[in-house]
Amino acid sequence: MLYQQIDSNKRKTFFIFAIFFVVLAALGSFIGYFFVDNIWYGIIFSLVVALIYALVTYFQSTSIVMSMNNARKINSADEAPKLWHIVEDMSMVADIPLPDIYIIEDDSPNAFATGRDPQHAAVAVTRGLYNMMDREELEGVMAHEISHVKNFDIRVSTISVALSSAIILICTLVGNAYRFVLPFTDDRDRGSSWVAIRLVLWLVGLVFMIIGPIIANLVQLAISRNREYLADVSGANLTQNPQGLIDALTKLKYYDQPMKKVDDASAALYFNDPKKKKDFADWFDTHPPLDKRIARLKKAFE
Numbered sequence: 001m002l003y004q005q006i007d008s009n010k011r012k013t014f015f016i017f018a019i020f021f022v023v024l025a026a027l028g029s030f031i032g033y034f035f036v037d038n039i040w041y042g043i044i045f046s047l048v049v050a051l052i053y054a055l056v057t058y059f060q061s062t063s064i065v066m067s068m069n070n071a072r073k074i075n076s077a078d079e080a081p082k083l084w085h086i087v088e089d090m091s092m093v094a095d096i097p098l099p100d101i102y103i104i105e106d107d108s109p110n111a112f113a114t115g116r117d118p119q120h121a122a123v124a125v126t127r128g129l130y131n132m133m134d135r136e137e138l139e140g141v142m143a144h145e146i147s148h149v150k151n152f153d154i155r156v157s158t159i160s161v162a163l164s165s166a167i168i169l170i171c172t173l174v175g176n177a178y179r180f181v182l183p184f185t186d187d188r189d190r191g192s193s194w195v196a197i198r199l200v201l202w203l204v205g206l207v208f209m210i211i212g213p214i215i216a217n218l219v220q221l222a223i224s225r226n227r228e229y230l231a232d233v234s235g236a237n238l239t240q241n242p243q244g245l246i247d248a249l250t251k252l253k254y255y256d257q258p259m260k261k262v263d264d265a266s267a268a269l270y271f272n273d274p275k276k277k278k279d280f281a282d283w284f285d286t287h288p289p290l291d292k293r294i295a296r297l298k299k300a301f302e
Contacts, residue, residue: 028042046170049169053162057162061120066122087146093238096118096149096150113269114266123146133248136243137251141245160268249293
């Protein structure tokens with residue numbers, strides 16, 4: 001099951017790349033059509049910008065994601081001994097290198113893993129999670145995150161974050177492009193039709209600014225919720241103590257305070273929904289409901 005999941009995640013990497021670049025090509029064709037009168041120039045521009053942005057983000061994923069989430073690296077066990085030793089133990093059991101360990105000074109309990117592979121991985125824990133969980137519960141949560149590292153889930157997540165960020169960037173550029181295009185045009189040369197074009201540009205720019213985050217969220221959902229269920233089971237297998245993770249998930253059910261600051265592009269990385277949003281659009285949620293995770297975990301170890 002584990003090796004099948006690793007192979008599946010490697011295939012998902014290429015699939016997500018393909019989906020992202022189709023979306024980016026579509027955005028590029030719009031840019032080319034409206035701004036340089038050549039869709040191919042727009043497509044090339046869009047793909048080059050996205051590729052450079054994604055590669056930089058991919059290879060610098062840990063520092064970028066940790067910076068976006070105000071995480072601070074701890075360099076010795078003295079700073080957070082319980083956390084350090086648990087991550088050390090779980091890494092040894094999973095047979096992966098010790099990931100870098102970060103603390104986020106936020107009272108909301110949460111955690112995540114990031115990086116491009118087990119050799120370049122990191123885990124982060126909020127102060128709230130560290131203080132709330134006893135050793136067995138914290139061990140269960142960190143085993144879940146270490147499973148993401150071992151199963152190469154972090155590679156799929158990192159690519160998803162990188163490319164969704166690129167889409168948001170390009171959508172924002174398109175949404176504001178009319179501000180830069182209009183000063184270099186002359187309405188007299190364009191004729192009366194330019195007034196209509198200006199209106200179209202303004203409306204399209206507004207639409208792109210609105211749908212940019214939605215596009216990014218939908219792309220994040222390309223990574224199945226099943227990933228979280230599998231990491232729960234894999235983590236419980238690492239600890240050989242599913243009750244620790246069940247108890248941790250149960251505690252989180254009764255805590256609905258969102259984190260103070262969460263970057264939208266990396267919200268899907270967290271152990272639990274960091275925004276604690278409750279609305280009609282459950283299909284946009286990046287995390288399975290805690291009740292379902294607990295039920296599946298109990299069923300897996302009956």
